[in-house]
Amino acid sequence: MLAAVFKGNGVLSVEEVPMPEIRDPKDVLIKVRAASICGSDLHILKVPPAQYGAPGTIMGHEFYGEVAEIGPEVTEFEVGEYVVVDNILKCHTCIDCKTGHDNLCLNAKIFGQTLPGGYAQYCVIPEAQLYHMPKDVPSWYAAQTEPLACVMNGMSKINATPDKKVLVYGAGPIGLIYTRVLKLYGVKNLAVAEMSPYRREYAEKCGAEFTVDPSKDNVKEVLQEKWGSGCDIAIDAVGVGSIFGEAVELLNGGGTLLIVGQNANAVSEVKPATIVRNELTVKGMYCSHNTFPTAIKLLQNPELGLEKFLTNKVELKDILTGIEALKKQEACRVVVYPNGFC
Ligand SMILES: [Zn+2]
Ligand SMILES: [Zn+2]
Known part of the structure; x- marks a missing residue:
C-alpha cells in the first residue's frame, strides 16, 4: 500500500510499504478515507524538529476511515462502518x-508520530481508540474530528461566554477552529492576530470581528481603539515564545491566557508582575481529553462552518505539494485522500 513515512531530518517520503495486519484480537483494520495535515506535522518536519516524531513512522494523526476487517474479539465495530481515531494511546x-x-x-504513544498513522491507505488501530462516525458527515469534515476535539478540550478551560472579549493568536487550522467555535458560543468581540495576509483573510471569513498584524500593528492600541480595553481571554494557537510575554500585557484584570500552540524550541520572556498585578490565569492545553464525542456531535451542527477555511484537497501521492503549500502559508487546511477523493 502507499504511505507517507517520516524518515527523520525533515524528510517525508511517499512510498510502497507492506499492508498492516491485525495482530491483537481487539485490532481493527481501517481503510483511511481522509486525513488532515496538522501544524504538528510541520513541526515534526522541521530541522531541528520542533516536535518529536519517530523516524520510520507513517505520519498523520487526524484521520478517519472505513472498517475493512476486525479482530476476533472486536465487539463495538463492524466491517463497512465509518470510524474516527483517537490518536493518543494511553498506558492507564x-x-x-x-x-x-x-x-x-x-508513556503515551501517538498514532502518526510514534505509531503508524493515517497518511496511508490502511492502518491498524485498537478498538478502544475508535469512535463511530455517521456516514453522512462529509469526508473532509470527519477528518477534522481530532483537532476539533483538541479545541473542545481548550474550550473547557476558558469560560468563553458571549460577553467576553477574545483574542486568538494564529489563523492556522487550530486558530480558525477556535474562531469558529467561539462564534458558535456567541462571542462577538473576537479578534485574530496573524502575520500572514492570506490567513488574515480566512480569519475574517471565519467571522473574526477584526484582524491585526502583530508584526506591524500595536495590538494593545488596536484593542483599546476597538473595545476600549484589552481582552478577557487570549488564545495562543501559534506557540512562538514571544506571544506569552505579549499576551499577558494585553489581558484585562482576571483574564486568562490559554496556550495551545506547541513548539519544543520556544522560550519566553514574561513579566510575572503583570500576572500578579492583574490576577491572570495562564493555562496549557494538550490534545483531546474525553472530547471526541462532543466533537463528533458538533461536526454535525451546520452552523460550525469549518468549510470556510478548507483550501486544498490532495491525494496521498501528492501530500508533499500540500505540505509545501502550508509551509509557504498559501493554504489553510489541507486534507489528504489516501484511497482517492471521496
Ligand atoms: Zn494535530
Ligand atoms: Zn499513562
Whole structure:
C-alpha cells in the first residue's frame, strides 16, 4: 500500500510499504478515507524538529476511515462502518493516567508520530481508540474530528461566554477552529492576530470581528481603539515564545491566557508582575481529553462552518505539494485522500 513515512531530518517520503495486519484480537483494520495535515506535522518536519516524531513512522494523526476487517474479539465495530481515531494511546498506569489526566499520559504513544498513522491507505488501530462516525458527515469534515476535539478540550478551560472579549493568536487550522467555535458560543468581540495576509483573510471569513498584524500593528492600541480595553481571554494557537510575554500585557484584570500552540524550541520572556498585578490565569492545553464525542456531535451542527477555511484537497501521492503549500502559508487546511477523493 502507499504511505507517507517520516524518515527523520525533515524528510517525508511517499512510498510502497507492506499492508498492516491485525495482530491483537481487539485490532481493527481501517481503510483511511481522509486525513488532515496538522501544524504538528510541520513541526515534526522541521530541522531541528520542533516536535518529536519517530523516524520510520507513517505520519498523520487526524484521520478517519472505513472498517475493512476486525479482530476476533472486536465487539463495538463492524466491517463497512465509518470510524474516527483517537490518536493518543494511553498506558492507564502512570500517575497522570491515574489522576484523571490521561491525555497527558507519561508513556503515551501517538498514532502518526510514534505509531503508524493515517497518511496511508490502511492502518491498524485498537478498538478502544475508535469512535463511530455517521456516514453522512462529509469526508473532509470527519477528518477534522481530532483537532476539533483538541479545541473542545481548550474550550473547557476558558469560560468563553458571549460577553467576553477574545483574542486568538494564529489563523492556522487550530486558530480558525477556535474562531469558529467561539462564534458558535456567541462571542462577538473576537479578534485574530496573524502575520500572514492570506490567513488574515480566512480569519475574517471565519467571522473574526477584526484582524491585526502583530508584526506591524500595536495590538494593545488596536484593542483599546476597538473595545476600549484589552481582552478577557487570549488564545495562543501559534506557540512562538514571544506571544506569552505579549499576551499577558494585553489581558484585562482576571483574564486568562490559554496556550495551545506547541513548539519544543520556544522560550519566553514574561513579566510575572503583570500576572500578579492583574490576577491572570495562564493555562496549557494538550490534545483531546474525553472530547471526541462532543466533537463528533458538533461536526454535525451546520452552523460550525469549518468549510470556510478548507483550501486544498490532495491525494496521498501528492501530500508533499500540500505540505509545501502550508509551509509557504498559501493554504489553510489541507486534507489528504489516501484511497482517492471521496
Ligand atoms: Zn494535530
Ligand atoms: Zn499513562
